[in-house]
Amino acid sequence: MRILKHRNGQFIMIAVLMIAIMMVSIAAIMYSAGTYYRHEKWEEYLTIVDNLKIGSSHLFEISLADFTRTFDEDVLVTNLNKWQTNLMVAYPGFGIALTYSNATIGNGSRSVTSLTSDTIYFSDASAKLNIDIASVGLEGYGFVSSAFLGVILNATYVDGDDLLLYVAVEKENSAPVTGLKKENFFVNGTSLSDYSKSKLAHTYQTEGNVLRIIYEITIPDLTPQLSSVSVAVVDNRDIKVTGNSNVT
Amino acid sequence: MGKSRNTKGQMRVIETILASLVIVFALTFVNIFAVTPYSTRYETGDLEKLGHNILHDLDEKRLLTRFVYEQEWENLTAALTVSLPTGVYFNLTVFDLEGNVVNNMQIRYGHPEVFSTSNMTASVQYIVPGYQTNYDPRILRLELVRG
Numbered sequence: 001m002r003i004l005k006h007r008n009g010q011f012i013m014i015a016v017l018m019i020a021i022m023m024v025s026i027a028a029i030m031y032s033a034g035t036y037y038r039h040e041k042w043e044e045y046l047t048i049v050d051n052l053k054i055g056s057s058h059l060f061e062i063s064l065a066d067f068t069r070t071f072d073e074d075v076l077v078t079n080l081n082k083w084q085t086n087l088m089v090a091y092p093g094f095g096i097a098l099t100y101s102n103a104t105i106g107n108g109s110r111s112v113t114s115l116t117s118d119t120i121y122f123s124d125a126s127a128k129l130n131i132d133i134a135s136v137g138l139e140g141y142g143f144v145s146s147a148f149l150g151v152i153l154n155a156t157y158v159d160g161d162d163l164l165l166y167v168a169v170e171k172e173n174s175a176p177v178t179g180l181k182k183e184n185f186f187v188n189g190t191s192l193s194d195y196s197k198s199k200l201a202h203t204y205q206t207e208g209n210v211l212r213i214i215y216e217i218t219i220p221d222l223t224p225q226l227s228s229v230s231v232a233v234v235d236n237r238d239i240k241v242t243g244n245s246n247v248t
Numbered sequence: 249m250g251k252s253r254n255t256k257g258q259m260r261v262i263e264t265i266l267a268s269l270v271i272v273f274a275l276t277f278v279n280i281f282a283v284t285p286y287s288t289r290y291e292t293g294d295l296e297k298l299g300h301n302i303l304h305d306l307d308e309k310r311l312l313t314r315f316v317y318e319q320e321w322e323n324l325t326a327a328l329t330v331s332l333p334t335g336v337y338f339n340l341t342v343f344d345l346e347g348n349v350v351n352n353m354q355i356r357y358g359h360p361e362v363f364s365t366s367n368m369t370a371s372v373q374y375i376v377p378g379y380q381t382n383y384d385p386r387i388l389r390l391e392l393v394r395g
Binding site: 012013016017019020023024026027044047050051054055056058059062063065066069079082083086087089090091236237238 | 263264266267270271273274275277278296297300304307308310313345372373374375376377378379380381382383385387
């Protein structure tokens with residue numbers, strides 16, 4: 001009889017002990033998970049890497065904007081060399097080393113696709129960057145940074161002497177450039193806002209997976225009629241690109 | 249028989265007390281090592297992450313460089329104030345590469361005493377390379393405290 005009675009008591013104790021073990025185990029798991037995700041050093045250097053990536057991206061935009069005005073081909077390399085040094089001032093004690101390769105800057109033109117005769121004129125700068133952070137043992141974090149502005153241009157006369165220009169403007173990864181105003185366009189070296197009665201509108205066009213914003217520029221009564229036209233676009237980053245087209 | 253019933257009752261009481269002690273011990277043990285979202289041990293780290301994310305977001309939207317290089321300090325103060333949660337105070341200082349302070353007015357939210365009395369101040373360093381066509385880096389130091 002006593003043994004039976006004690007068995008009941010033992011069962012309660014065993015159950016309580018098991019519950020206690022479960023609680024302690026769960027706490028241990030929570031503790032290890034919490035400390036892992038909160039205290040790992042990569043948390044700290046991820047924020048630095050983020051800063052370096054977006055900063056480097058801006059550096060390419062600044063360099064390209066400068067190049068499209070001065071045509072100084074050394075501007076990118078000069079700025080990258082300064083950036084390497086200045087990062088050590090911004091993050092002293094981290095052991096940051098930024099290196100680069102294949103740095104290119106320039107402008108040019110190519111066919112939009114192999115299927116069309118349209119030409120895209122572009123200004124671009126790019127390089128492969130590599131980050132080491134000695135204090136946390138990070139080595140060889142590589143990424144490509146670039147800045148790009150391209151323009152596709154078609155020109156025609158309508159209603160006699162009205163010049164109609166179709167201008168598609170795109171940036172990195174073929175993303176359309178939005179929010180451009182008359183002040184951003186220059187036709188044959190003259191600001192669009194200086195042409196009296198000029199109009200600027202835009203439409204959307206999809207080509208495959210690429211969405212384009214087509215800016216429609218109308219300059220009424222432009223005489224004598226032009227056989228070719230040059231359109232420069234300066235975007236909100238101050239990067240400039242110039243496209244040319246025959247007027248049909 | 250009467251004695252036997254009494255013993256059984258006493259044992260139940262003892263078992264219950266022991267069981268309670270085990271539970272209390274387990275709860276105490278768990279509480280010591282519990283990692284709650286409000287644990288003060290992580291306060292600084294969380295504030296640093298918060299500060300960095302806000303500067304990063306403003307930079308991605310191309311607002312940070314405009315505010316810094318166009319010296320729109322009021323707009324920068326307002327942007328940081330609305331981006332940070334209630335009860336988090338900040339003090340931002342902008343330096344050039346020589347270590348000179350560039351901002352000619354305080355970029356701050358919160359009484360100066362909050363920063364001097366707080367024993368947990370998070371500090372975030374952020375660099376911007378320049379603006380438009382000019383390479384001219386600025387270093388931003390954002391200090392954050394909870395009020």
